Amino acid sequence: MKKKGKGKGARERFRSFRHARSAHVLLYLLLSAIMFGLLFIHVKPESLNLDLFSVSDKTIYAPATVEDQQATEAKKQAAEDAVEDQYTLKKGYTDNRLDLITSIFDSIGEVKQDADKDKKSPSEKSLVKAVKSKLTQDVNESISEDAITSLLHANNEDFSFVRDSVITAVNTVMSSEIPSEKLAEAKEKVAKELKSASVPSKYLSAATEIGKYAVIPNYVFDPKATDAKRQEASDSVQPVQIKQGQVLVEENDLIDREVYRKLELTGLLNNSNLLKPISGLLLMIGLFIATLVYYFEKQQQELKLKNKSLLLFSIITTLILVIMEVVSLFQKIEYTNIGYLVPIAAGAILFRLLLNERLAILGSIILAICGSMMFNQGVTGTFNYVIGIYYLISSISGILFLGKHNARSKILQAGLFVSFINMIIVLSLLLIQNTALSPVEIGTLMLMGVVSGLASSVLIIGLMPFFETGFGILSTMRLIELSNPNHPLLRKILTETPGTYHHSVMVANLSEAACEAVGANGLLARVGAYYHDLGKTKRPQYFIENQMNMDNPHDKLSPQLSKNIIIAHTTDGANMLRSYKFPKELVDIAEQHHGTSLLKFFYYKAKEKGDQITEKEFRYPGPKPQSKEAAIISVADSVEAAVRSMHNPNPERIEKLVRGIISDKLQDGQFSECDLTFRELDTIAKTLCATLKGIFHSRIEYPEATKKVK
Known part of the structure; x- marks a missing residue:
């Protein structure tokens, strides 16, 4: 019992954190700290403890480009000495x-x-x-x-x-x-x-x-001419530089005076100047965070969604950075090209699946830059632009291939596509660099690209359930699972309210078709329709579709009591879905599919009885539909019930009925809080009519055919 209480308290604290106004500030700081911690070791100049005339235990590279003034002066003197007297x-x-x-x-x-x-x-x-x-x-x-x-x-x-x-x-x-x-x-x-x-x-x-x-x-x-010529020769000498990444001493080579001097010159023996790399890294991370702040502050107004999205972005970014950091450890043991193995596309596709395309592209750019720093082939403070380009193209290809879908099969296909693109990228980059690699080495790098793509899809499929459960995220995979007829709640609807189940299936067909016609999420609408009347399982006999061979219990109840029972099914259904940890989108559909519409039958019945009532008492508590899917389900719900009760339906009567229901809801303000346009409402009406004609084909009386029979 104590454990359960602790778990509940932790969930409450997490929920409070997601709603806290300061949470996103803390997340920005936390993400900055994580990025700094993982990247600093790749920009921090290396400091070595080496003695003169000792043997180097490894190949040492110059950490930065510096001018060798001593060598420059010697070269200038040699140039002056080479000038003859004028x-x-x-x-x-x-x-x-x-x-x-x-x-x-x-x-x-x-x-x-x-x-x-x-x-x-x-x-x-x-x-x-x-x-x-x-x-x-x-x-x-x-x-x-x-x-x-x-x-x-x-x-x-x-x-x-x-x-x-x-x-x-x-x-x-x-x-x-x-x-x-x-x-x-x-x-x-x-x-x-x-x-x-x-x-x-x-x-x-x-x-x-x-x-x-x-x-x-x-x-x-001529002393003046001679001096001028020698000065000209001296000035023409380019400064001698020790280039960043230049080999200073090979493994097992002796550290002589010249090598020791170069090690000192590049700061490898007494490196205490960390100001520049720290400042540069902080500026770069600051730019990343500023971009995120701009996006979240401008695009997402709701604090809860902002915190949730930022937390997701931070977790995915940290996950991929940690994977890159672990893999980068192997570049220190002669696997300098191990970076091609990182499943970089996993981060981009997770951003796309769990957030959106813009954040996916932004995250891909950030990870590509970080990757080019991590996989610097052991030379601290350098950027491996080749691996950066590889990461960016690999990520973008995964985002573009996935499109608007995120089914399990589509993710696997995206992994295969990324593998193919990775092979092409690796080969093209090697050819552009004119790299002197053997066919076996080139093949190995291309194989790493294939493994990267496949590992990305496996990683995504493995992580998606955790993200969906932990954040209440609704994905296609989750929707498919919830649409399984063997789900306990669907079985509950089927066994306890078979009429409601049949009605829900019909509404699902109508809603899915209408949503797809206007670019909304058809699968979300289908699954939402399956569960939208779940609340009717609490008192199934009070709903007409479940009253088979029995008297209508409302005949013995007052309009006010009947109204309370009918209206309660929206809140009852939403509460039941919440208790089963259903995604918020489905809970919202159950709660919003009647909006604040008027329960006309019982309202007018109460009026006829002379009861002192107000219209507000007989309206659903709402809220009104907030999404296109919820609004379309509300229309499909009313249309299906009305058409089912229609005698001898024909296309003209069905269309008149559908458009009448949409018009009533529009005039009642039920669509005022969702972003449906008039054009989309017209498309919805046409789609519902076409779908209904298919469903009720055998029952529809066509005017022309009737005339011929007569």
Whole structure:
């Protein structure tokens, strides 16, 4: 007894939680915490305890992309060193040296001219001395006295020829680049130029001496140009990076100084900076939660439904994340592609079955992103975009294939379809990456995709009953189970109220056809119709369809008492369904199928007796139909009872009756709280008429056929 009390208390607390206004806030926080806990280990930088010159017990990858400044500087220095010294051709040097030659010859010419004017005929020595006094010390040290003496004795014509020849030779040679190391070669070129210029032999030595002296290096080192070139070479060097995922050291390799330096550089030895990965993960999870908040706040107004849907979403998300986390453990032991095995489509299809298509797509995107982080092939902080694409396409294909149906066979078919799509995705991604895998390895990955799809369908079928029971969710499988004639309540209706059972089956046929015609849930309407009059089993003899070969007990009751008995069958039925833990949708149909309609027969009977009554006393307590299915069942219920009591029905009378009943309910406001349109009401009328013609075919009197018989 204590256990039962505890269980009941737990259920009450859970029910209170679902209705609590703060529950959805707590669920958002809880989901955030779960996601953070499962994903953090995949973004947290790894910290290793390794010694220099020890042997690595595993292959270590760079956790992030970092610049290796030391290697970059070395590469820049190498680029600078590879640049040769830059030289510049100094054209001004040629002009200066030609001016120098002219100056030398002018000095000699002036002395020579003065000597010619002097009547005393100065000595040779004094003439040479006079020339040297006009020249610079460098020239005097470089040009011999013999050369000066030789030119002093030249006549004016030869003197001018020698001068011009030296200038031409030096100009020719110095028009080309003359680096320091090639100066001697340039001087010899001057000598050859003078020789080829046919300088008289007695002046050739002097001319050659002056010409060689005049030639100097004109291709000189340019420090500015050299520095600029070296800077350009240095700037062109791209930073050396250690790429995220790059192998730093192989398993069983020695950790030398260079490897140790790279381990330090990537933060693997002293990793204390967790701010960035934590901030990034929190931002991403915050984005996920913000998207969910936006959806639930905008799309679902009722707090109870909001909490229930969010709790379901959180449970499914957590379940798939836990499965991914468990599977991801194997990627650390060389199964780097184990992620293809995860039954990712199970999450998407569960979202679709238990929630809706929008949340299914949103959940698929979230799980795909999380999966790309978890299956990062052992490199923390990276995203495996390939597995992310695989997860997303696999999930979306399952959602699209399932459509609006969720029968067990359809789920199995969806699993097979996802398996086929997974094979194509895996193969296409491998081909796009141009992966160097053997046919056996490719086949293994494709087989993983097949297993993923099949495992998804098995997981869904296995979990659905738990979700349906725990959350009172109505699925096709649950509806099919409840439509089984051997269900205790259906057997109760059949055995205790056979007339009601037959009526319910007829209403089920009518309701299902009408619902399918307007896009409502036909199976829900059928099963709801089976149970809508369950409350009549409490007092079966008070309902006309069960009064076989017996007096009508209402003849002996007051209209007020009869009214109470008839009206009670809606609440009695709803309470009985609740006691059997029936889904809310079916309970609502039993409670709402009469809405707040007036029990006209007993109302007018009471009026005839002169009782002081109000119309409200003889109306059902409601509520009015809240769904299309409940509204359609209310119409089908009235139509079936009316047509059954009709004598000699024909198509025209049936249609008039059907449209009259719909019109009465519409004018009475019974459809004011459901979203049926006038067009849908017209479609419902046509569908009910067509179905009734089929059901009562043998009883319908067709006007044209009657005329022919007559």
